[in-house]
Amino acid sequence: MRRRATNPAGEPPVRMYHVSKSYMAGQYALHDVSLEVRRGEFVFLTGASGAGKTTLLELIFAATEPSEGQILVLGRNVARLGAGAVPALRRRVGVVFQDFKLLDDRTVEENVRLALDVIGTPRREARTRVFQLLKSVGLQHRRFHHPKSLSGGEQQRVALARALVNEPEILLADEPTGNLDPELTIEIMDLIMAAATRGTTVIVATHDHSLIDRYGKRMLRLENGRIAEDQPAATARLGSGA
Numbered sequence: 299m300r301r302r303a304t305n306p307a308g309e310p311p312v313r314m315y316h317v318s319k320s321y322m323a324g325q326y327a328l329h330d331v332s333l334e335v336r337r338g339e340f341v342f343l344t345g346a347s348g349a350g351k352t353t354l355l356e357l358i359f360a361a362t363e364p365s366e367g368q369i370l371v372l373g374r375n376v377a378r379l380g381a382g383a384v385p386a387l388r389r390r391v392g393v394v395f396q397d398f399k400l401l402d403d404r405t406v407e408e409n410v411r412l413a414l415d416v417i418g419t420p421r422r423e424a425r426t427r428v429f430q431l432l433k434s435v436g437l438q439h440r441r442f443h444h445p446k447s448l449s450g451g452e453q454q455r456v457a458l459a460r461a462l463v464n465e466p467e468i469l470l471a472d473e474p475t476g477n478l479d480p481e482l483t484i485e486i487m488d489l490i491m492a493a494a495t496r497g498t499t500v501i502v503a504t505h506d507h508s509l510i511d512r513y514g515k516r517m518l519r520l521e522n523g524r525i526a527e528d529q530p531a532a533t534a535r536l537g538s539g540a
Contacts, residue, residue: 317367327353345520392461400445407441
């Protein structure tokens with residue numbers, strides 16, 4: 299297994315200090331958010347549509363910069379990263395987007411293998427790892443197909459496989475089971491949960507309250523861009539305002 303890069307001992311992979319994000323003057327997608335997420339911790343991020351979940355994930359991924367405050371991801375201040383440092387950070391962060399962002403002109407195998415190609419993984423090793431991961435999400439038989447020939451649920455599983463193949467230190471998932479049936483939802487969530495047991499820090503944004511109850515992990519509920527609840531693992535339950 300690939301050796302992980304690590305932060306200085308004991309340093310949380312994700313830290314936010316009074317972070318706000320405004321796209322228009324006086325209108326905040328996130329407002330004064332402070333939090334820490336420990337290494338290997340699994341966190342559910344929930345809240346109504348427009349509460350700021352996607353914005354928070356985008357800030358961690360350095361897809362956008364905070365308007366105020368400071369964000370440290372894997373020990374790096376994302377607002378101070380030079381253009382060349384952002385791709386290096388992102389290679390350590392796996393992301394499952396709501397719209398998948400699969401490349402239509404590449405096969406399923408090529409989409410998943412892309413992260414390994416970027417870091418120069420030998421082709422034989424890369425294909426073996428991709429096959430094993432596609433098998434774990436039930437799509438090994440579709441590896442030579444193109445994304446447009448797949449159902450929405452299948453595309454979602456390809457996106458998850460792509461996010462996990464490089465064994466990221468952080469995994470961010472935005473509604474990763476939104477288009478899946480209940481049985482496959484549990485299979486996919488178990489796969490994500492297994493990543494956390496191997497030391498990956500996982501943040502999953504979801505509207506599915508039953509998942510939060512089932513897994514009993516830490517739960518952050520956003521409301522109007524602010525953290526309204528921060529329930530620890532094993533006692534995480536949605537408040538009445540979620």
